[in-house]
Every structure is written in C-alpha cells, then in structure tokens.
Amino acid sequence: MRGAWTTTRVRDAEDRLLRRVPSARLMRRAAYGVAVEAAVMLRAHTGGTSGRRVVLLVGAGNNGGDALWAGAFLRRRGVDVTALLLAPGRAHPEGLAALRRTGGRVVEVGDHDEVTAVAPRLAAADLAVDGIVGISASGPLRPVAAEVVSRLSCPVLAVDLPSGVDPDTGAVPGPAVRATATVTFGARKPLHLLGPGSEHVGELRVVDIGLGPELGEPDLRALDRHDVGLGWPVPGPADDKYTQGVVGVAAGSSVFPGAAVLATGAAVAATSGMVRYAGPAADAVRSTWPEVVVTGSVEDAGRVQAWAAGPGIGVGETGRRVLEQVLAAGLPTCLDADAITLLARHEELWDLHDPDTTWVLTPHEGEFTRLAGEVGTDRVDAVRRAARRFRCVVLLKGNTTVVADPDGHVLVNRSTSSWVSTAGSGDVLTGMIGALLASGAEPALAAAWAASAHELAGELAARGAPIGASALVPSVSEAIRVLRRSAGLLP
Ligand SMILES: NC(=O)C1=CN([C@@H]2O[C@H](COP(=O)(O)OP(=O)(O)OC[C@H]3O[C@@H](n4cnc5c(N)ncnc54)[C@H](OP(=O)(O)O)[C@@H]3O)[C@@H](O)[C@H]2O)[C@@H](O)CC1
Ligand SMILES: Nc1ncnc2c1ncn2[C@@H]1O[C@H](COP(=O)(O)OP(=O)(O)O)[C@@H](O)[C@H]1O
C-alpha cells in the first residue's frame, strides 16, 4: 500500500518538523537525496559523473533551492554544473551561494532571447535537474519555463515533482516536464499516484527527511498487487458454496443479454461463492454459465448476500421496477450503468437506502455527472464529496480509478494499460464487485480489489492486441493467480 498526502498536509507536517530541525538542514537533506539520484542517473546514462554536464532548472522557490544545493553536492564529485535561473533575482540565496562556492556556473534565463541563448547548453546536457516548481505550483507553467521544458532532450530528474503537473490533482494543464526519475521528500503527493500527472513522474524515489512522524494518515492510498492478492477471498477447509457468499446479478434484458452474460460470468470467476441470475436474459446466462442458478425475476431469485445490479436493465419502467426490487432487499449492492442513471432520475429510489447497508456505485464519468455533477479536474475531491453526500462507496472509472467511502477514505488504482477500455468491460467489473461484496469483503476494498484485478485481467487477455469484454472473463482467474502470487500465496 502506498500513501499520499496533500500539499496542505505536507506543509503542516513540515511546519511541525521545522520546530525541531533548522530549515537549511532540511533542504540540504532533501538536496543530498537529489544529488545521489543524479549521480546514479549520470552513471547509468553516461558511465560516470566527473566532467558530465548537468543543467539545473531553477525557479523562484525552495524547489529551486533544492536543485541549487544538489548542484553544489554534484560539483564536489567533479560534475560540470550550470544553473539556469528562470526567475532571475528570486533564486534561493543560500543555494545560489553554495553552488557558486563550489564553482558552479549561473546563467539568467528570464525571457525568450535568453532561452534561445542557452539552447546549445540544454542540447549538450547529460542530465537536467528540474527545480522549476514544487508543491507551491499553481496553474500551467509560465511561458519561459514552458519553453525551456520543450527544449529538453536529455534525461530529467525532477525535484519533488515534475514541473507543470498539479501536485494535488495530478492534472496536467499545459506543457510539463517528463521526468526519467523523481525524488520526492518524506511523502508522496497525490500527483505521484494519480493520472495523468503520474505518467510524468518516471521512477519515483521517496527520500526520508524526517517528516514521517509528523505526517499522520495519508489522504489517499494506492493498493499494490501484493495487498490485493493477500485480501482476495478463496475457499478454506470449512467452506461450502453458501459460506463464501451468494451473489445475485440483476442485469441485461431479453433484447440485450450481453450485459447479463458478462456480469454473471465475472461473478462466477471472481470468487468460489454461488451466483444467481435474475432477469429476462436467463436463457443466455444458463447456456453460457451452467453453474449459475437462474430465475426470471429478482423476487424469485432466492437468498443472496449481495446484489450486482444495473448493466443493461434499461432506464424505463421495467428497469426501474428491477432496481426497486433489488434495493428493497436491503443488502450490500454494486450499482452500475442504468442503475446509476435511474438513481439520478428518481430521487425517491434513495428512500430505499439504509445508510448502514453499503451501496457501491460504479459510474463512468458521464454517469457520475448525471448523478453528482461535473467531475472537474480534481477527481479525488469529486468522488470523496459524492461518497459523503450519498453515504455510499463511489468508484469513478477511468484510467485512474478512484474509490471513496463515506468517511472520506480514498483508494486509487492507476492503470498501467488501457486494454479494458472497451464496451462491456464495466459489466465485468460489476460482477466482480458483487461477488466480493457477497463474500463479506469491506465494500471500498471490494471495489478497489476488483478494479485492480479487472485491469490485470485486461492485460493478460490482451497480450498486446485489442480484446472485447468477453475475453476479460476467462482472464479473471489468471489475474487473481498473479495477484496471489505477488502476495507469496502461490509458488
Ligand atoms: N515540504 C517539505 O517538507 C520540504 C520542501 N522542500 C522543497 O520546497 C518546495 C516547495 O517550495 P516553495 O513553497 O518555496 O515553492 P515552490 O514549489 O518552489 O514554488 C516556488 C514558486 O514558483 C512559482 N510558481 C508557481 N506556479 C508556477 C508555475 N506554474 N510556473 C512557474 N512558476 C510557478 C511561484 O512564484 P510566484 O512567481 O507566483 O511568486 C511559487 O511561489 C518543495 O516542493 C520541495 O522541493 C525541501 O526543500 C525540504 C522539505
Ligand atoms: N483509458 C483507460 N485506461 C484504463 N482503463 C479504462 C480506460 N477507460 C476506461 N477504463 C476502464 O474500462 C471500464 C469501462 O467501463 P464502462 O465505462 O462502464 O464500460 P461499459 O459501460 O461499456 O461496460 C472501467 O473499468 C474503466 O475504469
């Protein structure tokens, strides 16, 4: 599990730490971590450090101060260091003095002409250290910084974060540094876990500067494969088909049986518990998944511990009746697709919500907008607010999946591939979450585990070529195997 802290929380922690540790020492600790990583990168890319050319991109604040101090440390190893001051007259004074003491070169780059003048130096650099802006960044990079960044062709080491990426949201509002590696201090910030900004981070190293004891609980977390594999429910010696949870699936229609087949198949693959299907696509479900107990309606479905409902049920009267019956059961329920649209349209359906029984809502961005308004650039905040407002677990789909519970806890899963971005793959996710809910998994974890296994199933099924959602279902088992292997539970 990897945690991240917002910039406000990091600053508060830093303030507390500064009561015990002088700020100059803190900056030198941070900068030393940058210098060590820079030396590693120089060796990896050029075979050595002495005489290698490093440019420091130095902004107006402490992020630039870190870069300048790192430059001073690198000078002691014989590195040829040039600082480009992008906010001339405002560079960190002590850092600048330290670099000058060690023989570093300093060039002011305050306008377009000065950028042009340093272009040959940028082109000849073996490594650039990005100290343009750190956690105080706001908005897109200023023009001079943006122009310098656009001219970079060497490996880049970002200080704290790649400049141009919003630290708290991971949004990339304009040109931004694409780092080969990033050294951050004491704590990951949200951008390190959230797309699209996290794609600019490269290899991430967190350097300990003593901030740990001051940080408290992270604002958001990303699960590792290891965590998902450890948690995934599998049958034990005392289990039978009922003890592992029975999930009911209410999906699809006679005209569109696909959603029913996909969601039900995914529920079968996700856990060893039993799966019941209730709805008009019973024949198609029975002929594809013979292990599923099928009935024509939710009322006749028999006992279940959780429901997965919504995909393909329609947003008309029939769909609404199906949803009412599911919600009236008062069980943990994963609600997707048409169920979300119906909840957005018919406020009275919320009367069926007992806040002590968790609903997991899994909207894509369009469904989210219908339900809770525009997502905006701060996806974490939007999902957290929706989860609080509806007293539900909300999972917002996309390249970075964000899961929030009503108490404000957030789990994120940034996908390393996009193969699951195909029609019907959301139905597969719904079935998986339903099965996990029936097994008794904590709802937010169920949602986050499913997102992680779903993405991995996509990768395994695709093996480099596009797939349809049907191909995902048989890969769910393999994905769970990989996750459990990561947790050391399989050889
Ligand atoms: N937290 C910790 O524990 C530790 C923190 N440390 C370090 O301090 C860093 C934070 O430093 P910081 O607060 O001085 O601000 P920083 O991010 O350098 O920004 C400086 C100025 O940049 C400007 N600017 C803003 N947006 C911009 C844009 N889009 N494009 C261009 N420029 C932009 C804006 O200036 P303005 O021109 O608006 O006055 C802003 O004031 C942190 O990231 C880490 O590296 C470590 O040393 C030790 C431990
Ligand atoms: N660019 C992307 N990268 C990774 N995953 C994605 C991307 N776009 C969508 N997804 C995932 O694909 C699935 C699509 O679900 P959904 O939009 O409900 O599709 P459908 O309604 O067709 O089933 C979700 O799990 C979502 O997180």
Ligand SMILES: [K+]
């Ligand atoms: K930076």
